[in-house]
Amino acid sequence: MRIDLIEQYQIHPHIAYLALADGRVEISLPLSSKRLRVASNIAFIIKGFSPTLIQAKEAFIHPLGLQVFATLVKYMFILPADEIGFLSSGVSVAVKYPAGCPMDFYGIDDLIERDVVLLHAPLSTSITTDLSVAGGGRRVRSHLAQMLAHPNGLKSRPGVLLDADFGESLALKQLRLFDLGDIVFQPTKDNVDTVGKRVSYLIQKITSQGAYPVILGGDHTLAYYSIQALSHNYPKLGVMQFDAHSDLYSVGAACDEQLNHANVMHWVRRMQHVQSLWQIGIRDVFHQPTEGFTLQKAPRIQTLSAYEAETAGYARMYAALNPNVPWFISFDVDVLAGSEPPDTATPVLGGLNFYSILSCFEYLFSHYRIIGMEFVEIGDAAQGAHGASAVVARLISRFLFSLRQTTAIGQNLYIPGDNVNSFS
Structure with missing residues (x-):
């Protein structure tokens, strides 16, 4: 348990106390549905701790x-002292229409290996574009929720998920998709680092259970927090970045030293646990200043341009990927062909077509160990059935199918009536 590893703690600064008729006391926290009923003497002890005083865990245990x-x-x-700044306001909040089973962060300890956990991070470092990408991940959740919903709104009834493209059936009870909701973000109080640390905290807990996180952004700055968090449980990791841009931009100004969505892969490439970084779908043309810069080789970074992927395919990348390390997919939706506002704020001519990328993901899911994914730079505005958020939802659905035992549909058909047989 974490209490064996962390030595210093603080009492939560905003615990609320409610005396109950049976002599016990209910304690609760802001932005949390969890309430505990404790004996009055325990409540008295808790009240005796100063919320500003850092203490050794023994001071609480005794x-x-x-x-x-x-x-x-x-x-x-009670919170670890070095995490109280980003944990004291909570970590995630439930949403009205989750994709999969709703789960609060207290339930992470009950996850099992290969469970999939969805969360949305409204993280953004850009304020210069007309289109925001802070909340676009909610569009993806909406597509997924509609995909999984019972057609009559009867959530408790049994059913299967049919994928006509691949001729597969998956029982919903085997899906094991859990939705942690939205990362807490208080605009007047939180900054990018605060939100990012909450993301990292959850990813560490999810992967410690052997479960797989699927994170919806937010902009691509998210990659710094998600990929760094994976180091705790994956000391060797490969990263596949699907993107129109390299996100390795350096312009010779102060912004080069500030983490943002345009330079985040400079931060990722320096992470010790990242063994390889493949950049797929790159197609940007830009002016790179050279004065004051040194040109260096970067052997850990490999590129498969959008032109090569669409004209020659992905075979060169498949042959070079190491199957002995786990892989994380970082997917910027501007990699997709036809991604224009409101799909994303940074469109680029060209890109990867839907079935090209779907086929690539099918190969990756079946030949490599994919331990999580993130999808970023999704526009907040409403999108159509062919929009980036719909494509992302489709890719996530295939990830779910790849992790479970599916059944071939074949020539079977569900017919109304009581004597309907299951697929053979």
């Missing part, structure tokens, strides 16, 4: 007992 202390840590009434 009066509370190990079991109570562990429970209060699990539900964030």
Whole structure:
């Protein structure tokens, strides 16, 4: 448990207390649905801790007992001292229409290997474009939720998910897709780093269970927090970046030293656990200043341009990918052909066509260990059935199918009536 690794803690600064008729006390936190009922003497001890004082864990364990202390840590009434800045306001909030089973972050400990956990991070470092990408991930969730919903709105009834493109059937009870909701973001209080650290915290917990995160952005700055978080459970990692841009831009100005969505891969390439970075679909043309710069080889970075992918295919990349390391997919929707506003804020001529990228993902899912994905730079505005958010939802659906036991549809057909047989 985390309490074995962390030595210093603080009491949550905003615990609320409610005396109950049976003599116990209910304690609760802001932006949290979790409420605990504790004995009045336990509440008295908790109240005695100063919210501003950092203390060794023994200072809490001695009066509370190990079991109570562990429970209060699990539900964030007591926080690791170095994480209180981004955890004290909560981590994620539930959404009205989740994709899959709704889950709060207290339930992460119940995940099992190969579960898939969806979360949305409204992270953005750009304020210069007319189109925001901070909340575009919600469009993807909406597509997924509609895909999974019972046609009559009866969520509790059994059913299967049919994929006509691939002739496959997947029982919804086997789906094991969980939705953590939206990362907490308080515009007047939080900055990019605060939101990013919440993302990292959740990814570390999800991957510690052997589960796979699917993160919806937000802009591509998200990659710094998600890929860095993976180092805790994947000391060797490959990254596949699908993108129209390299996100390795350097212009010789102060912004080069500031993490943002245009330079985030400079930060990623320096991460020790990242063994290889493949950039797929690159097609940008731009002016690179040379004065004050040094041209260096970057052997860990490989490129498959959009032109090569669409004219010669992906075979060169497949042959070079190391099947012995886990891979994380970082997907910027401007890699897609036809991605224009409102799909994304940074469109580029050309790109990867839908079935080309779908076929690529099918190969990756079947030949390599994909341990998570992120999808970024999705426009907040409404999109049509062919929009980037619909494409992303489709790619996620294939990830879910690839992880489960599916059944071939064949010539079988569901016919109304009580004597309907399952697919053979």
